[in-house]
Amino acid sequence: MTTSHPSPHTRASAVLPEPWGSLLQxxxxxxxxxxxKELYRATLALLMDVAQAEAGAMYQYQSDVHEVLCHVAIHPQARGVGECYPLEFGLLALQPENPEIAWYPQVQEEEDWPRTPGARLYPNAQSLLVVPFASQGRLIALAELYNPQKTPYPELSFLAERLVSELDKAAGIFARWRDNARLQALIAVIGELSSTLDKDRLLRLLITYAAELLNAEASSLFLLEDESRELVLHLASNWKEVPVEKVRIPADKGIIGHVVSTGETIITHDTQQDTRHYQQVDRSSGFLTHSILAVPLRVQSITLGEDLGQRAEHIIGGLEAINKRIGRFTQQDANLLTLLANQAATILEVADLYTDANDLFLGVIQAMVAAIDAKDPYTEGHSRRVSEFSIAIAQEMNLPPDFVHKVRIGSLLHDIGKIGIPDEILRKPGRLTDAEFARMKEHPTIGARIMAQVHTLQEELPAIAEHHERLDGTGYPRGLRGEEISLLGRIVAAADVFDALTSDRPYRKALSAEDALAYLHQNIGSHFDPECVEALTRAYLKEKVRTQKERIALQRALDEL
Amino acid sequence: MTTSHPSPHTRASAVLPEPWGSLLQxxxxxxxxxxxKELYRATLALLMDVAQAEAGAMYQYQSDVHEVLCHVAIHPQARGVGECYPLEFGLLALQPENPEIAWYPQVQEEEDWPRTPGARLYPNAQSLLVVPFASQGRLIALAELYNPQKTPYPELSFLAERLVSELDKAAGIFARWRDNARLQALIAVIGELSSTLDKDRLLRLLITYAAELLNAEASSLFLLEDESRELVLHLASNWKEVPVEKVRIPADKGIIGHVVSTGETIITHDTQQDTRHYQQVDRSSGFLTHSILAVPLRVQSITLGEDLGQRAEHIIGGLEAINKRIGRFTQQDANLLTLLANQAATILEVADLYTDANDLFLGVIQAMVAAIDAKDPYTEGHSRRVSEFSIAIAQEMNLPPDFVHKVRIGSLLHDIGKIGIPDEILRKPGRLTDAEFARMKEHPTIGARIMAQVHTLQEELPAIAEHHERLDGTGYPRGLRGEEISLLGRIVAAADVFDALTSDRPYRKALSAEDALAYLHQNIGSHFDPECVEALTRAYLKEKVRTQKERIALQRALDEL
Incomplete structure (x- = not known):
């Protein structure tokens, strides 16, 4: 450790003659x-100091669009920061390929002056000094200095040469930081999208985030309708004028039609002049589009599982970001929107698969129980109505949606055990003998036994097994009492009796809903759970449930119209 | 345009005295x-030239871990590039808070020399000059120059002062570029994960990508088992020694138990010393863990839909990345793995929901058709067997999995119309009268009518409607011929007759499988589709299908063991 000896920290100002030492320092x-931003600001301040300028502005050159973006302006009434200007407007003699310092002692006399950013920033400027920052002939940035008292070209060149690589790298950091922030935002959006299986909510989230991520004024989402081969504008953000469902486009027309039929991405900067633009959309929506970035909604190939195979990749529609707020839609924007659209399309497809699986299940059991009910004309439609009444009771009791769903399934299946009851008993017009009734009373047990094999249906079984139990223990098949009967069983019991009472039977006419509810109320505590009866009554008063007779009457009234 | 006049491009070498002009240039x-990397290389080369050094290396200082990372070495036998060294080893007198140039004229006599990177890079070096690059006392990088002929401190300081900000910014660009690449990789991984609903495949993808994204030697995934409250090592990459299912951990034990029970993230750099580490895992797996990054698998709150409600956020297990290959697990690694784990957990949950929905559907219709079959003791289990035979035929015909799935559903439901046939006909022990048989023949039509209401089941209907049609038009109910009968109908027809023939009937004993297949072959073209019969025969010969009698015999043999 002893042999190291510290060197004096050598500052540029200590070894270089003035003014170079201080400038480099x-x-x-x-x-x-x-x-x-800070680097641009400090660089401009240094240049203004060296040239003793009254005001200044500093711009980053964006070679892809041949524009400059104003990052900083130093002037009492500084305006125009954050705005972009085409390079040909007002930066006068500057050549991006071979940039050199330019001096305009009488800038007001320049023909282009009124179109320059300087004319906005400092309308009364007399003179202008433009300092380019270039690396190997490649323009990176430039500074405008207004009314300088000096034009020290060597010093300005010296500083530009020293700082151009710093400006370039700082812009590189910023661009990657921004990309990073956008990717992180995208991941957060994907997280939110993938945690919803509700298609409507998914679509709403998607268009909101599409506009937000891309800093666009609006976004719209078209889905391909298989039957009509039309693209249907499903949702749009910020389109106030008309209901979006009015807008339909033939599947191969317009920008979105091109995107959906070819799978290509389209960016337009002047939509009104683009021959592919389907003007009808603007007319229908009352929304004037200037620029569009449109990408397909491409569902990736989905692996459903060993037994279910795969769904091939396919396009289900298109997503547009409309009117970029600052600057233009770039290739990076297109990449980002494509990532979002593809991910969203896949999530939408999964949500559809899930919804289809649930719909298929509900549809098939509804059809089956309807067929079983229909064996006895007096019970036609019974299970479906009991299910509706049971759901209404559960909802009125403010039970959570996952419980309501169990109520939906369990109540639909409550009489499934009738499969095991002979037709002659089910359809017997007169009163049943004791032996027949004893047989009939087995249906909850039979039904529960049939469904007990389904391991994912265990929580719904009480609806089947317990819908004929009564609070006082006089029900069947087990004679359970009070809380021994599950909530599910108590709900379906009330719904079941309400439907039975309000339907015709071979031995009596249907009761009115009021009389049936009165009967339920009379038997609260002995037969029925008070909360279930109250909930059913509330649902009836709110017209959330209708008896079979009321449905028939309503249908007849509608038919007569 | 005329008043601008170009300035001569002022180079540093034109205005500054030597050597400063050339150096700055x-x-x-x-x-x-x-x-x-290129900036580090060029900077080192310049410094070596100025000091006339024989060899050199250049390092980036990483303040978070107090280590230096070697980016470049210039020497004929250059080694050690890409490696990290603790700062206290060998960079000798260097203080990161107040770095100054250090000179070791007799470096071999330094006590620390053998532990320095230089001792690896240039074992015979005589002297060493260490040049720090620091900005406001903050160490950014350093260069080692071996056997320099000169020690020009002012020139080296001048260059370090000029270039430190460039090195810092280039590192900033690189770090953000790397973060970017990792985020993009993460998005690609999420895309692949979210396009599979097959849980096994999902888990395999997840652990592979977890190790890959984090550049870890291995990764492992534990899932919480509800019943046992144990964490089960579900899958692990690169664990060769034992079957992973052997490893079980109490839910609150070990690092992963802590993560799962608290929801916290854990990083350990010396796992063997960490008291939370559950040594049992290493012993069981034969895999020695040095460092671990462990995060919970947290399912976000999932919106199932209006009717289905929400699933609350919950933790289903934990994910570990094990043994970082280069450097240490960082907070950024933890953030990245958390993003992956949360997204994957949600996708896993959705896959479970989808699987559950399908299982529920299949389970309920199996239970229902079994109950209908059981009305007639002679047809008990018929629908399930016909479904198995039909699936075997479809698979032998190499039909795609999504068609096979339609076969599965359609064949299970093929006799559903028997709900509408009176029990006295279904269960009649003797031959049916003509009138009764005419009634019986309605079951395909009744079944198709029942299921036609289910809009997502349309493609399965032919299995129900056409399973009694024959190629020559002598079948019922519609007397369709040849290709008029759907493939689904032809498959189920062959499977249905095969099961009927191989089951006992009131009026005859069961045929053997061989006799039944012979009967089918005799009626190819008239009754049955040749391809379906061939496929069934192949499946039988491969023992993929078994008749009812064979099942009973097999069960009996198993019971006797």
Whole structure:
């Protein structure tokens, strides 16, 4: 450790003659920041100081669009920061391929002056000094200095040469930071999308986030309708004028039609002039589009499982971001929207698969229980109505949706055990003998036994097994009492009796809903759970449930119209 | 345009005295690149030239771990690039808070020398010059120059001061570029995960990508088992020694238990010393863990839909990345793995929901058709066997999995119309009268009518409607011929007759499988589709299908064991 000896920290100002030592010192100092805006600001301030300028502005050159973006302006009435200008407007003699310092001692006399950013920033400027920052002939940035008292070309060149690589790198950091922020936002959006299987909510989230991620004024989402081969504008953000469902486009027309039929991405900067633009959309929506970024909604190949195989990749529609707020839609924007659209399309497809699986299940059991009910004309439609009444009771009791779903399934299946009861008993017009009734009373047990094999249906079984139990223990098949009967069983019991009472039977006419509810109320505590009866009564008063007779009457009234 | 006049492009070498003009010129030149490795290389080369050194290496200082990372070495036998070294080893007198140039004229006599990176890079070095690059006292990088002929401190300081901000910014670009690449990889992984609903495949993908994304030697995935409250090692990458299912951990034990029970993230750099580490895992797996990054698998709150409600956020297990290959697990690694784990957990949950919905559907219709079959003791289990035979035929015909799934559903439901046939006909022990048989023949039509209401079941209907049609038009109910009968109908027809023939009937004993297949072959073209019969025969010969009698015999044999 002993042989190391410290060197004096050699500052540029100590070894270089003035003004170069101080200038390099100040430039090195400025360069310590990696923050792009701060670096632009400090660089401009240094240049203004060196040239003793009254005001100044500094721009980043964006070679892809041949524009400059104003990052900073130093002037009492500074305006125009954050705005973009085409390079040909007002930066006068500047050539991006071979940029050199330019001096306009009488800038007001320049023909292009009124179109320059400077004319907005400092309308009364007399003179203008433009300092380019270029690396190997490649323009990176430029500074405008207004009314300078000096034009020290060597010093300005010296500083530009020292700082151009710093400006370039700071812009590189900023661009990647912004990409990063966008990717992180995208991941958060994907997380939110993938945790919803509700298609409507999914679509709403998607268009909201599409516009937000891309900083666009609006976004719209078209889904391909298989039957009509039309693209249906499903949702749009910020389209106030008309209901979106009015807008339909033939599947191969317009920008979105092209995107959906070819799978290509389209960016337009002047939509009104684009021959592919389907003007009808603007007319229908009352929304004027200037620029569009449109990408397909492409569902990836989905692996459903060993037994279920795969769904091939396919396009289900298209997603548009409309009217970029600042600048233009770029290739990066297109990449980002494509990532979002593909992910969203896959999530939408999964949500559809899930919804289809549930719909198929509900549809098939509804059809089956309807067929079983229909064996006895007096019980036609019974299970479906009991299910509706049971759901209404559960909802009125403010039970959570996952419980309500169990109520839906369990109540639909409550009489499934009738499969095991002989037709002659089910359809017997007169009163049943004791032996027949004893047989009939087996249906809850038979039904529960049939469904007990289904391991994912265990929580719904009480609806089947216990819907003929009564609170006082006089029910069947087990004679359970009070809380021994599950909530599910108590709900379906009330719904079942309500439907039975309000339907015709071979031995009596249907009761009115009021009389049936009165009967239920009379038997609260002995037969029925008070909360279930109250909930059913509330649901009836709110017209959330209708008896069979009321349905028939309503249908007849509608038919007569 | 006329008043602008070009300035001569002022180079540093034109205004500054030597050697400063040339040095600044060369530094400005080097600084044009934004590529970190190239900038390090060019900077080192310049320093070596100035000091006339024989060899050199250049390091980036990583303040979070107090280590240096070797980016470049210039020497004929250059080694150690890409490696990290603790700062206290061998960089000798260097203080990161107040770094100054250090000179070791007799480096072999330094006590620390053998532990320095230089001792690996240039074992016979005589002298060493260490040049720090620091910005406001903050160490950014350092260069080692071996056997320099000169020790020009002012020039080296001048260059370090000029270039430190460039090195810092280039590193900033590189770090953000790397973060970006990782986020993009994560998005691609999420895309692949979210396009599979097959849980086994999902888990395999997840552990593979977890190790890959984090550059870890291995990864492992534990799922919480509800019943046992144990964490079960479900899958692990690169664990060769034992079957992973052997490893079970109490839900609150070990690092992974802590993560799962608290929801916290854990990073350990010395796992063997960590008291939370559950040594049993290493012993069982034969895999020695040095460092671990463990995160919970947290399912976000899932919106199932309006009717289905929400599933609350919950933790289903934990994910570990094990043994970081280069460097240490960082907070960024933890963030990335958390993003992956949360997304994967949600996708896993959705896959479970989808699987549950399908299982529920299949379970309920199996139970229902079994109950209908059981009305007639002679047809008990018929629908389930016909479904198995039909699936075997479809698979032998190499039909795609989504068609096979339609076969599965359609064949299970093929006799559903028997719900509408009176028990006295279904269960009649003797031959049916003509009138009764005419009634019986309605079951395909009745079944199709029942299920036609289910809009998502349309493609399965032919299995119900056409399973009694024959190729020559002598079948019922519609007397369709040849290709008029759907493939689904032809498959189920062959399977249905095969099961009927191989089951006892009131009026005859069961045929053997061989006799039944012979009967089918005799009626190819008239009754049955040749391809379906051939496929069934192949499936039988491969023992993929068994008749009812064979099942009973097999069960009896098993019972006797």
């Amino acid at each position: 100040r430039a090195n100092q400025i360069a310590r920041t990696s923050d792009m | 060369r530094a400005n030149q080097i600084a044009r690149t934004s590529d970190m």
